[in-house]
Amino acid sequence: MRMVPTPSQTVGPFFAFGLTQGKACSPCIAGPDAKGERLRLLCCVLDGDGVPIPDAMIEIWQADADGKYHHPDDPKSATADPACLGFGRMGTAEDGTCMFETIKPGRVPGPAGVLQSPHLNLALFARGLLKQLYTRVYFANDPANQEDPILVLVPKERRSTLIAQLENGGRWRFEINLQGERETVFFDV
Amino acid sequence: MTHLANRRSSLVAYSRHEPGTQPESLYEPYRSTLRRAPSKPLIFLPHTLSEVTGPVYGHGNIAETDNDLTAQHQGEPLGERIIVTGKVLDSNGRPVPQTLIEVWQANSAGRYAHLKDQHPAPLDRNFTGAGRTLTDEHGAYRFITIKPGAYPWLNHDNAWRPAHIHFSVFGRAFISRLVTQMYFPGDPLLAFDPVYQSVPDEKARQRMISKFDLETTQPHWALGFKFDIVLRGPDATLFESI
Numbered sequence: 001m002r003m004v005p006t007p008s009q010t011v012g013p014f015f016a017f018g019l020t021q022g023k024a025c026s027p028c029i030a031g032p033d034a035k036g037e038r039l040r041l042l043c044c045v046l047d048g049d050g051v052p053i054p055d056a057m058i059e060i061w062q063a064d065a066d067g068k069y070h071h072p073d074d075p076k077s078a079t080a081d082p083a084c085l086g087f088g089r090m091g092t093a094e095d096g097t098c099m100f101e102t103i104k105p106g107r108v109p110g111p112a113g114v115l116q117s118p119h120l121n122l123a124l125f126a127r128g129l130l131k132q133l134y135t136r137v138y139f140a141n142d143p144a145n146q147e148d149p150i151l152v153l154v155p156k157e158r159r160s161t162l163i164a165q166l167e168n169g170g171r172w173r174f175e176i177n178l179q180g181e182r183e184t185v186f187f188d189v
Numbered sequence: 190m191t192h193l194a195n196r197r198s199s200l201v202a203y204s205r206h207e208p209g210t211q212p213e214s215l216y217e218p219y220r221s222t223l224r225r226a227p228s229k230p231l232i233f234l235p236h237t238l239s240e241v242t243g244p245v246y247g248h249g250n251i252a253e254t255d256n257d258l259t260a261q262h263q264g265e266p267l268g269e270r271i272i273v274t275g276k277v278l279d280s281n282g283r284p285v286p287q288t289l290i291e292v293w294q295a296n297s298a299g300r301y302a303h304l305k306d307q308h309p310a311p312l313d314r315n316f317t318g319a320g321r322t323l324t325d326e327h328g329a330y331r332f333i334t335i336k337p338g339a340y341p342w343l344n345h346d347n348a349w350r351p352a353h354i355h356f357s358v359f360g361r362a363f364i365s366r367l368v369t370q371m372y373f374p375g376d377p378l379l380a381f382d383p384v385y386q387s388v389p390d391e392k393a394r395q396r397m398i399s400k401f402d403l404e405t406t407q408p409h410w411a412l413g414f415k416f417d418i419v420l421r422g423p424d425a426t427l428f429e430s431i
Contacts, residue, residue: 003282006419
């Protein structure tokens, strides 16, 4: 029996008390005991006028340092790092930003067995978004980016919108532009 | 679920949406989409482990009154008490067990417990309007709450949102994640609401309208409404080695 999925609707402007406050807020994607290179990731969300969006929610899903997901459909999940549950969720502040704490994920198998470059999977929700937008966060200067089977699907001139940059002080920055010249690549999943 | 962990070296792909059954990002009558909808086409993403896995989230975090929004304060909230029940299924009709549902809503006067809600309707100190629960092994869930009020917004002249409860559901995969709104049958505001009307396909749109249910209605206490939620499910097996 094939059923039509329920349509998506916007989270609207008033989701914070239901989704991102108190125990529902999860800035820490990988616990302090997780294996791997620790990092902080600052996300910044901007609208078509370049104005920060203060009422967005970001969710991140990622693999552990060995590229394993905590999920029964990953054949390697039995040995996934129990300290890296791999999920984080935050609302943006007035300046359109939020900051996650995590580890750099390992390489996950992709199409035809080709290993993907380390990446975070990101879903963005906001007033004005009738359905969530999906994008990916890759890391600047990782040599594996050159051979990533998903990045090659993206027009060359737009690939840089998927790559977080390392700032002074060891923090990574990922800017999400909903429109404009630097419009972030979003995926049809 | 352990048998799933060991069962294969090929990857399940998820079904893609039929045209018209989901809103497009840009829907001009809903003005906030104008500066927020992406202007460039989305890039088709083949499903990898990154897409078909997803978080097991919120399991350790559910308190006893989390699915009873009328029992979270000292007194009873004002308004029409309702019981919302339903099932979470995937698009193959299979129940989605042990998945987190979160809800949030306005009070019976149409006011949210949110600092930025400026609607001049009263707050209710006995009602916050947020709840959470896990589906059981049959995909079933239950909330007790009060019927939210309609409220005005600034989208267009004399704009009112129909009464609705926001639902957030995880499902099995990061791409089965769904945030939607549950509406009430017979609401005259639905015809004028650009958020509801943003879904082109009428049948799909009507999935968002709950049904009055006499069976779950409790005599002398509360009206019952049924709201089943269908998430994307696995499609044909993608024969890929991973």
